[in-house]
Amino acid sequence: MSKKKKGLYFIEQILDYKQYNGQKYYLVKWQGYNIRDCTWEKPEKIPNITQYLSEYEQNIRNLGSNFYQIENDEPPQLEDFIGVPSQQKQTVLQQQQEQIKKLTDQVSVLKQELTKVQKQQKDIIQMIQTIPQEKKVHHPNQQQDSENIQDSISELSQKNTEVKQPNEGGFEYGDQLDKIGQAAQIKQTGIKMYYLLWQKRPNGIIPKNRWVNSDYLQKYDIKSLCYYLQKKLQ
Structure with a gap:
């Protein structure tokens, strides 16, 4: 809950319970505030938690798990408080x-x-x-002649290359x-x-x-x- 000024806030009742990564969270309804102003709190942040949990369990037995939900006055989601990846982050991850x-x-x-x-x-x-x-099949004299011709061609090619x-x-x-x-x-x-x-x-x-x-x-x-x-x- 956003506290705009210093002061004391009194707990009216516990409305819901969730667990994330092994950590318990309770949805606290504050006196004088709407359900949309509820906050998710850890057990150690709630004084006399045993009393409020007893009332919470009694409400569930009598009215069901959705006893606190009122149209157009929905409480905040747990994801808003603990940094669960948003849809936008999931979209970026998918693009990557x-x-x-x-x-x-x-x-x-x-x-x-x-x-x-x-x-x-x-x-x-x-x-x-x-x-x-394939070259070994040729007659030795033919092979020697071929090598001589090849050497002459290489020399001429080198001279032409130097010029051109x-x-x-x-x-x-x-x-x-x-x-x-x-x-x-x-x-x-x-x-x-x-x-x-x-x-x-x-x-x-x-x-x-x-x-x-x-x-x-x-x-x-x-x-x-x-x-x-x-x-x-x-």
């Missing part, structure tokens, strides 16, 4: 649980994508491992990846992009960083892509 579920679903999708990438990686590795076996290499980095220019800096997703198309940082070239120039899509990384360096995604999921 829904957000957690959405995040869990997103993690599940990322795990599925990582599984696909890992499978593609295994397939590529298996294909690479079969290439040397652009400032922007790329696997197609012979650059080596340093690391994947970050990832982003284009809102309009849903395409995932990765920001690549390159190692220094033999001529001492560091290529410019570059945004590429996942198809580009799967084609040239799927291992780095798998490592980056796996690290993000940890």
Whole structure:
């Protein structure tokens, strides 16, 4: 009950009883005040509680448990005094649980994508491992000729690359990846992009960083892509 001024208040009777988390509470009706002004009190706050409890039990036997309820003059609920979570708090909690579920679903999708990438990686590795076996079938002289031709092509390619290499980095220019800096997703198309940082070239120039899509990384360096995604999921 709200006490606007100092003074003595007299108990008229006990109207109800409830228990919450092992603590007893009694609904006290005060003399000269309406039922809506009742307060929930602990036993130790009620003097001569035995007498009032005896009257309360007698009223229940004679009139029933709802003997005090009057229309348009309802007493306060126990929840108003002991801080039981309100409906608004329950709604906020429910929204938080829904957000957690959405995040869990997103993690599940990322795990599925990582599984696909890992499978593609295994397939590529298996294909690479079969290439040397096919080369061994060739005649030794043919293999040596092939190696000489390959070396000549590499030398010419390196010379052309030194002349024509652009400032922007790329696997197609012979650059080596340093690391994947970050990832982003284009809102309009849903395409995932990765920001690549390159190692220094033999001529001492560091290529410019570059945004590429996942198809580009799967084609040239799927291992780095798998490592980056796996690290993000940890």
